[in-house]
Amino acid sequence: MTTRTRGSRRLRTLLLALLTLALAGAGTGCTSSDDRPRVVVTTNILGDITQEIVGDEADVTVLMKPNADPHSFGLSAVQAAELERADLVVFNGLGLEENVLRHVDAARESGVATLEVGKAVGPLAFQAHDDGGPEEEAGQPDPHFWTDPDRVRKAVGLIADQVVENVDGVDEKAIRDNADRYDEQLADLTAWMEKSFDRIPEKERALVTNHHVFGYLAERFGFRVIGAVIPSGTTLASPSSSDLRSLTRAMREAGVHTVFADSSQPKRLAEVLRTEMGGRVRVVELYSESLTEKGKGAGTYLQMMRANTTAMTDGLTGA
Template sequence: MTRLGARALAGALAAVVAASVLTGCAPTADDRPLVVVSTNILGDVVAEVVGEEAEVLTLIRPGADPHSFEISAREAARLRVADLLVSNGLGLEEGLQQHLDAAAEEGVAGFVAGDAVAVLEYHEGDAAGVVDPHFWTDPQRMMAVVDALQPELSALDGVDGAAIERRSEAYLAELERLDGEMATAFAGIPAESRALVTNHHVFGYLAERYDFRVVGAAIPGGTTLAAPSPSDLADLVTAIDENGVGAVFAESSSPDRLMRALADGAGVHVEVIELYTESLTDEQGGAPDYLTMMRENTQRIVTGLSS
């Protein structure tokens, strides 16, 4: 080897060593704890609280139905090595439950948001006595989730717990503001008009918090995987007529064909309005985060029931 070639080889080796040292010193996303979250609504909340202190992997994609969504083998593998697994619980993640259970059996630490709230039960049909998993429609219950989640996130190895606590307090203030805005907006709806009809029972917590009546749902119970019977629809048409319902609400994650057929069957003009209830949208949609989703739904409910 020539002297020039030797110097070139030595320089190249030095560059490789220097690069490896720098790479070893520089923090990467893989150095952070991994928090896996089942639903995209909770994923947004977790990301707001944890900031850059941890990597957040949300399983259920924007616009998907959490009752029926399934994950890839790669996502299932990452779930089993998470530092913390955050799920909704209360029977919501029907398509994911086997993976959540497997992770728990393998010792993955878990936080179930539903355990942090005062739960409601359904009162009608086959679902009577079953817990309602849709607590996020009440911002005060989401505040309870954040309060319980913050210590779990702060305790993760390698995070700045004080930073997470500060972000949690800031987000709780945002939720408090949201609750006040919703209460003020709904106060403008006359009491006799506060009647809700949706694809399936998803607004029990909102109804309790802001004094609405849940007249009924096209699909009985709390899951989109159930199916309505002709008698269910006939009873609901009667309820719509008797309550003078002027608008029914279709969820963004479910087709609204059934709701439009139901509205036509009522024999009166009933507007069908789409809401974002069980899933966020992508950045180009109308509900890219939880706060925006709740504000948009509030505006649409007020418009639909006040006209």
């Protein structure tokens, strides 16, 4: 036992030495990489938006992978180091990136320019739990500002300003042009969303959901968010009325037959709800806190918003 431990420790030391050697060799050959100006962005939604603004003027590094959870993704040591070498760090903030915020703080303390977008675009407070908000965060600022495209337009202006101010070597005109072009696309998005949602009768603009991210969208486009507990896999196999009570109560209150939730068995959930409520029930999935990989439905912010708008409109109009 002891010998084995010692042996493996020796092996580790050797490996470390080899790695250090390799690293030293690699370092001398590739110094150009450090010369490129670099913007580091935490979430992939902000990453896409920032990339639209920065274009080819600087490197944009996105820390959160596609299909990840902004609350739980963590950084490797090298990513943390990257943050501290960035010309600008763009992050969502308001507590969203729980495992990353301390690294952002460290970068700021070491002199890196940082932009907390969520805080800068006029945050809303979470709804009370009874009104569909999360259990323990009522009254806290809600970090999910991106569900309101107008706030994203505001964010675009702020990010462009920060890039121009803090990232050396970028062409200001190119950045401003990129930002203006993207702003137009966002204006189109907002107009299109309004037009889509107009098809939903006002009293049926209700999102029965277990997501906590649509508060901004609800406020911007006149929806009610009604929180509900979605029955899990084991309860769905053989549910009783009490297993479904939170959800059926929310649906009756909202006067809708559509649930916006992630479920591993959406068909089964719809089926048991129909037995309980009568009529046809739809279970619709939405994109919430992460982009997908390219071409998988929500590869960009604009795609994500359009996909959700279509899903909500179709879900609530029975299209």
